[in-house]
Amino acid sequence: MRVLRYRKSEKPSSKNSKRHAINVERVKTRITKGDTVRVVRGDDKGKDGEVVRVYLKTGRVVVRGVNIVKRHRKARRPEEQGGIIESEAPIALSNVMLLDPKTGAPTRVKARTTADGTKERVSARGGEVIPRNR
Numbered sequence: 559m560r561v562l563r564y565r566k567s568e569k570p571s572s573k574n575s576k577r578h579a580i581n582v583e584r585v586k587t588r589i590t591k592g593d594t595v596r597v598v599r600g601d602d603k604g605k606d607g608e609v610v611r612v613y614l615k616t617g618r619v620v621v622r623g624v625n626i627v628k629r630h631r632k633a634r635r636p637e638e639q640g641g642i643i644e645s646e647a648p649i650a651l652s653n654v655m656l657l658d659p660k661t662g663a664p665t666r667v668k669a670r671t672t673a674d675g676t677k678e679r680v681s682a683r684g685g686e687v688i689p690r691n692r
Contacts (some may be wrong), residue, residue: 585617587599587651588679592691595654596664597624602649606657610646618648625649658684 561643564575589595593609627647633640655664666682679688 569639589656594657595621596657597653598655599653613648617651618652619651620646620648659688660684660686
């Protein structure tokens, strides 16, 4: 006689967890909204701007006044006006560097823990604390 097997209970349920694990991963970055950054690579190389938004899942940032694209927009309602609209598009995090608050030069960022246990960002170039804009 054949032994009964319960197929659903025997299979590991990691099928979906593998598939959705990519969506959970987030890029670690020390650049946050409100920081002043300089573009170091690309068409807008050398431009400075303020970070408007950070996309942690894709590792991209939107910087005010950088990577301007033109979108051809159709009016959706009669009172709305269509036309060519210019807006900022996201650029890769690796293409921007945080500016040192004292010298204004681009710098790498270190993390340091203070005596009371809070983390703070430190400029690798000057060693000064970079305040968080929250």
